[in-house]
Amino acid sequence: MNKLLLLLIFAAIIAAVYYQQANASGPANATQSCVEGDMRGVFCANSSALSFTKCLAGEWVEQTVACGEGNLCNPQAAGSNGGFTAGCVAVPQATASATPVPSANPLGVPAISGNYSSQQPSCGDGFCALAGDYRENCSSCASDCGCAAGDYCNAGIGACEPKCGNNRCDAGETSGSCCVDCACSGGLKCDNSSMLCFQPVNLTxxxxxxxxxxxxxxxxxxxxxxxxxxxxxxxxxxxxxxxxxxxxxxxxxxxxxxxxxxxxxxxxxxxxxx
Known part of the structure; x- marks a missing residue:
């Protein structure tokens, strides 16, 4: 009887130890949501910054890095398998080769692979050249430097400016959307913050x-x-x-x-x- 009791106690101890080890090793063996260092969703945040999502400590983390002086972000810097990858590209100088090369990779951004075929920046290449000998703006190359919705291109200075507030009631604007340009009617007043007409308090x-x-x-x-x-x-x-x-x-x-x-x-x- 004592031997049977000892065997039961020993079996219980073994089971407890196995359970603890299984629990301790479970999370470590769990499948991570991503592989350390992997990247995805690479795109140009603007003409001089590259954004991407990188796997750090098992989690996807959004990061943005500057391309650096003399470089621009090209949304179609390199092509492979029928697709394109954004990347930082050195802007050609007067004495440089006609074909730019990818810049040094900032903050561990992986080198761009595949057939690199970017040419010297030109209107229609998909990115707005803002530095170097060749520069573009919304007036000289609207296809690359187009203005956002609600803005218009001031051709005199080659810059995008808000339509609302330019002292002209442009197409698409009304007193209900931009009362500072399109005057309110019927005794209503314009709120310069919301750009909406409102009924004022009836006090002289x-x-x-x-x-x-x-x-x-x-x-x-x-x-x-x-x-x-x-x-x-x-x-x-x-x-x-x-x-x-x-x-x-x-x-x-x-x-x-x-x-x-x-x-x-x-x-x-x-x-x-x-």
Missing amino acids: QSQLLTLVSSALAESHDSLSNYTYSVSDYHDASGEAFKRVTLNCVQASEYACGMIIDADSEGELHYRYYN
């Missing part, structure tokens, strides 16, 4: 200043102690206000400037600033 400037003067008098203050400006304003929730911005006549180390907003009910809301 005279009525507003009377309310403000009365409020200041209650605290033994006077509108004559300030210079002021009046504007229409509405907040993120869409509520409209008449705003009076008060500036101190005399400089002070204390917060004496004040913004007073009057809502549609004539109630005043205060905020101090220095």
Whole structure:
């Protein structure tokens, strides 16, 4: 009986040790989500930076590296198996070969493999040349340096600028999308931040200043102690206000400037600033 008990105890100990070892080795033997050093999703973040996702410590990590002085990022730097890989390419100088070569790999970015066939930068090659002897802009080569949606190319300076805010009501713009260029109608006011028209508070400037003067008098203050400006304003929730911005006549180390907003009910809301 004692021998049987000892055998059972010994078997239990062996099982416990095996269970602990199995648990300890399980995560180490688990399949990693990626192989250390592998890369994928290589693309040009802009004309001078290369972005990619790299496997570090079993996880995919997004990284961006600068191509370095004298280099540009070409989205089609090298071709293999019918596809193209982005990479940093040295910009040809006047004395350089007509065919550029991939630049030194920054921060361990792997060398580009396959048939490298990039030629000297030219309009239509798919990337915007911004440095070196040959340069492009949205005016000289729109196919490579096209502007983003909502922007237009200012041909005079060869730069992309926002359409909204150029003092012209361009095609595609309306008072509902860019009221600073396409004026509001029907008594609506333009919010220069959201570029949307809104219904202003129905208070004349005279009525507003009377309310403000009365409020200041209650605290033994006077509108004559300030210079002021009046504007229409509405907040993120869409509520409209008449705003009076008060500036101190005399400089002070204390917060004496004040913004007073009057809502549609004539109630005043205060905020101090220095």
